[in-house]
Amino acid sequence: MDEFNFSKIEKKWQKRWEKEKTFEVKEDPKKKKFYSLEMFPYPSGSGLHMGHALNYTIGDIFARFKIMNGFNVLHPMGYDALGLPAENAAIKAGTPPQDYTKNSTKSFTSQMKSLGFSYDWSRLLDTSDPGYYRWDQWIFLKMLEAGLAYQKESLVNWCPDCRTVLANEQVHDGKCWRHEGTHVKMKLLKQWFLKITDYADELLDKIDDLDWPEKTKQMQKHWIGKRYGTEIDFLINGKKWPVFTTRPDTVYGVTFVVVSPYHGKLNNLVTKEHRKEVDEFLKKLKSISEKEIVLLEKEGVFTGSYAINPLTKEKVPIYIGNFVVADYGSGMVMAVPAHDQRDYEFAKKYRIKIKIVIDPVDFELNEKNLAEAYVGDGTLVNSGEFNHLENNKAKEVIGEFLTKKDLGRKSVQFRLKDWGISRQRYWGTPIPVIHCEKCGAVPVSEKDLPVKLPREVKFGEGNPLLTNKKWINVVCPKCGGKGHRETDTMDTFANSSWYFLRYCDPKNNKKIFDEKKIQYWSPVDIYIGGAEHACMHLIYSRFYVKFLRDLGLIDFDEPAKRLFHQGLIHGEDGEKMSKSKGNVVDPLLTSKKYGVDSLRFFLVSVASPDKDFDWSEKGIQGSYRFIKKIYHYFEGFKSGENSKELDFNMNEVIREVSEEIENFDYRKATIRLREIFETILKEGKVRKKIAEDFLKLLSPFCPHITEELWEKLGRNDLISISKWPEYTKIQVGKKADEDINKKIIKNVSLVVKKFEDRGDRISKIHLYLVPSDFEEINPEKIKKGIGKEVFAYSVRDKKKHDPEGRSKKARPGMPGIWFE
């Protein structure tokens, strides 16, 4: 018996796939395409981790399954190579990010190749390649033309560690998404924005059509956060200041107005007498991180100004409040302490008047027994001409009234904000704009793209691009005068927002991509990656696709039809894998120890791929044993006749495994494979067809040993591109036919016995069968089997005798029963 030398086998087949370009694909109108994509990795210097291995194994199994099912499968890979970590790591290592990244991507590629993934490596993409980011810049110019890219002075999230601005989506819990311990600060900067909000409605509406995990869809909906409400103009110093509210019905209960400390026109509201207090308050706020503000008590300070309620004409004080969000609505809210908990707390603290305007109807509410805000429904009181209206009705009525008098208007607010893409760092796509004193921000002309990142820069303090004067100082393309380049680079999420389109035509240097190629391959049929991207990458990509569609470049609306999130792998201790905890398991080392196929098989057999699970060394040993067993069995394979039962089982397994892979129930599929293999082992000799089918079913999971054993069975083609076994219906039909009568006899007898044991007398039995069962049963047989008078009906039969409606309980294999 040969020693099971998995590493020799792996290399042998990986070489052959590469040599024969097994997984390279071209458009072929005669073949149905399938685009299978996994989120491309950020090529960190530490190489592939187990999470990558899981992600790509899940995708690879799917892609291989589709290939064997006759699809023309596009299964590409690339690198999201631009970004801060590479820059930081490069600085640390003292090498330019270009070199650092090249090393990383090289090692990623060789690692991925060694794991046997079925990628079309000829389409390899690298976002740090000017040939790629040139098209980032091109899209930017198109957005600029369309008015979707713009510059504005704004308060931004600033991470002191990254020394750059972060998008809202990159701030988690008031902290930087890359630095768990770093609080994000607010800073005022001139920034480039992409007007994703123009697409807010469509981004929201189309969510329902996506075959995506419900959770992710929910998160996106929440993130976009569409709210219907009313804008009410309060009068301050003779000027109209709009305030957004979802509760116009409570407008008579407004006793103060609160403005955000970050409101742009805050200074207009602060009177001389209150300047000092306000400044102190603002100063105090600055020293507190956003995270802490959330935990903080509602606090505020009086500005000295008053606002006039347009309906009551009452004058109410204006406060600055730490709980008001600056860039939602107008950054100013009307406060109704009787009917909003936050306002209530604030009013109590600063002893502001509380006025009840909604009467709960079923109990009495007065200022004295009010221990918290009453947010329920009721009828309006103290509301002038609107008294006695039901409050939900009042929302409408007051809204209309305000509109008619031009004191307000219906309004829709989104939580989603425009996407700030400016980053003050080096390793990103340069924003293709030249600033000119005369002409302002002038776009670089398309023919001058790409604006390449200069190698000659100094890293250290601030933005490295500022250190290359030669690169910065250029002539204005418009007037020929003095100009300087924009030194902000784009958020890396710009790079990843459309990469999946570029895979369809990765080397095109004339166009972003060829329309015909895009039309053939896109959109992505299955997209696999982490759930953490739900509100970042997965929203941005949707936005980009819609924009490119509106440019007329593509004719679909959504980047990916179907989405799947893999689970997280924890260390053996159940904790998240991390270097500091020392519980990291390296996929490469593991594959060297047990073989790639064992690793792949194990990764998808411990748990459903979308569930989190703990790494287990014992577990992978179990997978290894299984694979070894298979290897040894096939090595000495001798065909022979096998039982009918095995034929039947195999046929079932083909059906089940196919369905299970399609539904990402990989774990169940591996169980099926184990079971059927046990049966094969027990029988010893089986027909060659059975052996081949088994190897084919196993092939997406364990591509290397199945190639090897396929060869051992005397085949010289590749199993990886062989035809997936077919499931035959006839055979099962026969078998099921025999079963169904027995099954029904058994089940019904059981119930009959129970009834008779209780002392019930049964003379007649009425059975109500689902139509498919009804067609297959043999009533005589059942009658004999049960030994009573039996009447069988189809549930569809309108003339059936069914006084108690038992036919409703009928299910396949188990009829509804009624006794007489």
Add this chain to the structure above:
RNA sequence: GUGGAUGUGCCGGAGUGGUCAAACGGGAAGGACUCAAGAUCCUUUAGCUUAUGCUUACCUAGGUUCGAAUCCUAGCAUCCACACCA
């Protein structure tokens, strides 16, 4: 607070109205082989017991049903995401 998910045997984890003491894997125990270890193979793994028997079991408490791990109601617990959005 809001939204989502989950709760099954020693552990991981299937199942989803009758065939369920509950697949499969891991662990453990016993046995075979071996001088021995490893590998491999077989058996057992809720309790009483060895009977095609009973009892206790699928978070808890109720309910529906001839019958529930599976359906309904309430509660408890855990995990994740978002979180002062007016």
